[in-house]
Amino acid sequence: MRCEDVTGILLEYDGGGLPPPRRGRVEHHLEACATCAAYANTYTAVQDLVQEALAVELSQADQADLDMALQTAIRRTA
Numbered sequence: 001m002r003c004e005d006v007t008g009i010l011l012e013y014d015g016g017g018l019p020p021p022r023r024g025r026v027e028h029h030l031e032a033c034a035t036c037a038a039y040a041n042t043y044t045a046v047q048d049l050v051q052e053a054l055a056v057e058l059s060q061a062d063q064a065d066l067d068m069a070l071q072t073a074i075r076r077t078a
């Protein structure tokens with residue numbers, strides 16, 4: 001498996017959607033290749049950050065501000 005093969009399927013690999021034979025080959029490559037391992041780590045860290053950001057719950061005041069800003073923006077474009 002080449003580096004470009006690994007980087008191309010990291011999304012599937014990270015999401016656990018890769019079938020075991022391919023998953024094993026990716027893991028094998030990541031153990032042997034520092035470049036792809038670093039890339040995979042960064043990729044996972046970014047995924048975690050995005051998930052954390054999406055999990056943040058807005059307070060009612062923030063939600064109201066956001067609604068107001070969105071409505072204003074929508075009215076401007078309408």
Ligand SMILES: [Zn+2]
Pocket residue numbers: 002003006029033034035036037
């Ligand atoms: Zn590699």
